Amino acid sequence: MAYTLKNGQKAIVRQAVTEDIPFLKEAIKAYVLESPYQVLTIEEFEDTFADYQYRIISRDHMAGSVIFVADVEGMIVGNIDFTPNNRKRLAHSGNIGMGIMANWRNIGLGSAMLDTLIKWAKKNRSIEKLCLQVYADNAAAIRLYEKFDFREDGRQKQFIKLGKNKYEDNVLMSRPV
Numbered sequence: 083m084a085y086t087l088k089n090g091q092k093a094i095v096r097q098a099v100t101e102d103i104p105f106l107k108e109a110i111k112a113y114v115l116e117s118p119y120q121v122l123t124i125e126e127f128e129d130t131f132a133d134y135q136y137r138i139i140s141r142d143h144m145a146g147s148v149i150f151v152a153d154v155e156g157m158i159v160g161n162i163d164f165t166p167n168n169r170k171r172l173a174h175s176g177n178i179g180m181g182i183m184a185n186w187r188n189i190g191l192g193s194a195m196l197d198t199l200i201k202w203a204k205k206n207r208s209i210e211k212l213c214l215q216v217y218a219d220n221a222a223a224i225r226l227y228e229k230f231d232f233r234e235d236g237r238q239k240q241f242i243k244l245g246k247n248k249y250e251d252n253v254l255m256s257r258p259v
């Protein structure tokens with residue numbers, strides 16, 4: 083889908099294709115390195131990206147999952163994905179993950195990505211509920227999710243360990259489709 087961002091730039095949010103892989107890898111690596119709100123460490127990044135790459139190449143989105151990239155004037159600067167739960171009794175829901183490179187934040191791109199994903203989910207009859215997890219102090223992300231009608235389901239106290247005696251709570255949020 084096409085969007086005009088708050089700074090006037092044009093963005094396209096579209097499903098990831100094989101050709102995007104090297105650019106998407108650089109974009110994710112950039113925000114994993116810089117953002118304090120990623121559970122994934124840079125050491126763990128390569129392994130998880132290999133799975134992600136496989137999902138794109140094998141067009142896993144056919145199986146109820148999806149990966150969208152944010153393309154701003156030809157540059158991949160962020161991504162959003164949905165991964166359904168495997169178990170039969172949980173398969174009506176799944177989890178969203180998203181991130182954007184620092185220079186492209188706060189201009190409406192996160193909103194564009196979430197809008198595309200929600201519209202995609204509405205067309206997918208098996209998805210009834212969208213879930214996500216967010217650091218309790220990630221105010222920009224929580225603001226974005228609340229704007230799109232996600233509400234807090236609960237909190238896991240000290241779920242994320244940032245260092246010795248340093249923890250952050252994990253907020254569970256969801257919205258119906």
Ligand SMILES: CC(C)(COP(=O)(O)OP(=O)(O)OC[C@H]1O[C@@H](n2cnc3c(N)ncnc32)[C@H](O)[C@@H]1OP(=O)(O)O)[C@@H](O)C(=O)NCCC(=O)NCCS
Pocket residue numbers: 113117119120180181182183186187188189190191192193194215216217220221222223225226229
């Ligand atoms: C979370 C993230 C995807 C949001 O994307 P984005 O493109 O900046 O989102 P948008 O610009 O569409 O919307 C952000 C909203 O948060 C608001 N915001 C920004 N900083 C804020 C803050 N510190 N406190 C409260 N609200 C804030 C913005 O004003 C905007 O609200 P508005 O549309 O009402 O003006 C982006 O910040 C990001 O990639 N962060 C690093 C990775 C990350 O945290 N991923 C999410 C893991 S759960």
